[in-house]
Amino acid sequence: MDEPAPPLPGFRFLPGHFDRTVQSDLVAAVIEAAATAPFWRPSMPRTGQPLSVKMTNFGPLGWVTDQARGYRYEPAHPETGAPWPPLPTALLDLWTAVSGYPAPPEACLVNWYAPGSRMGLHVDSDEAATDAAVVSVSLGDKARFRIGGTTRRGKTASMVLSSGDVVVLGGASRRSYHGVDRIYPGTSTLLPETVFPGGGRINLTMRRVTPA
Numbered sequence: 001m002d003e004p005a006p007p008l009p010g011f012r013f014l015p016g017h018f019d020r021t022v023q024s025d026l027v028a029a030v031i032e033a034a035a036t037a038p039f040w041r042p043s044m045p046r047t048g049q050p051l052s053v054k055m056t057n058f059g060p061l062g063w064v065t066d067q068a069r070g071y072r073y074e075p076a077h078p079e080t081g082a083p084w085p086p087l088p089t090a091l092l093d094l095w096t097a098v099s100g101y102p103a104p105p106e107a108c109l110v111n112w113y114a115p116g117s118r119m120g121l122h123v124d125s126d127e128a129a130t131d132a133a134v135v136s137v138s139l140g141d142k143a144r145f146r147i148g149g150t151t152r153r154g155k156t157a158s159m160v161l162s163s164g165d166v167v168v169l170g171g172a173s174r175r176s177y178h179g180v181d182r183i184y185p186g187t188s189t190l191l192p193e194t195v196f197p198g199g200g201r202i203n204l205t206m207r208r209v210t211p212a
């Protein structure tokens, strides 16, 4: 029996979930976090090819990748060795409201997509807590988000994500291939040019790593 067409059940799209004030507060939290946990450019396992996004994290754990040791969660920044800054309250509250999970997220990956950045189709699969949703917040420029099913070559659907939108990958959709085809530069003024040259987009994804 074939899978249903994407997005699979458990996918939720909450357009405009956060208003401009909360969006600005979240950007301020990212900028504050980046003062101790600077954005760095991660590399793919084995090939060492750099990703086009820059990353940092909030929370007791952070997602990292490098050529030698690959994808994993670490309690400290790969370059400074300092612990990741704490998750902002607005994000913890969002998790409580939409994840349906009985324990808080342990990691929030912060991706900065400068103009020209993208993210290839992948499944978030480095978390032992396979029953917890991934909750994602978009800030800044619009992006084309693509979501398929549980096989890499299956049908996909795409949608434009705007600043303040929330996406939940829960239920069957938790194991869906997804990625970002492109961002649309200049479609938002939220990200300050002084910190994020060219603007672009920030995506925050909260994850539970260890089972509750």
Ligand SMILES: O=C(O)CCC(=O)C(=O)O
Pocket (backbone or CB within 6 Å): 109, 111, 119, 124, 136, 145, 178, 179, 180, 203, 205
């Ligand atoms: O930027 C996005 O909307 C998705 C990011 C993502 O899939 C990830 O960080 O694993």
Ligand SMILES: [Fe+2]
Pocket (backbone or CB within 6 Å): 122, 123, 124, 178
């Ligand atoms: Fe992902």
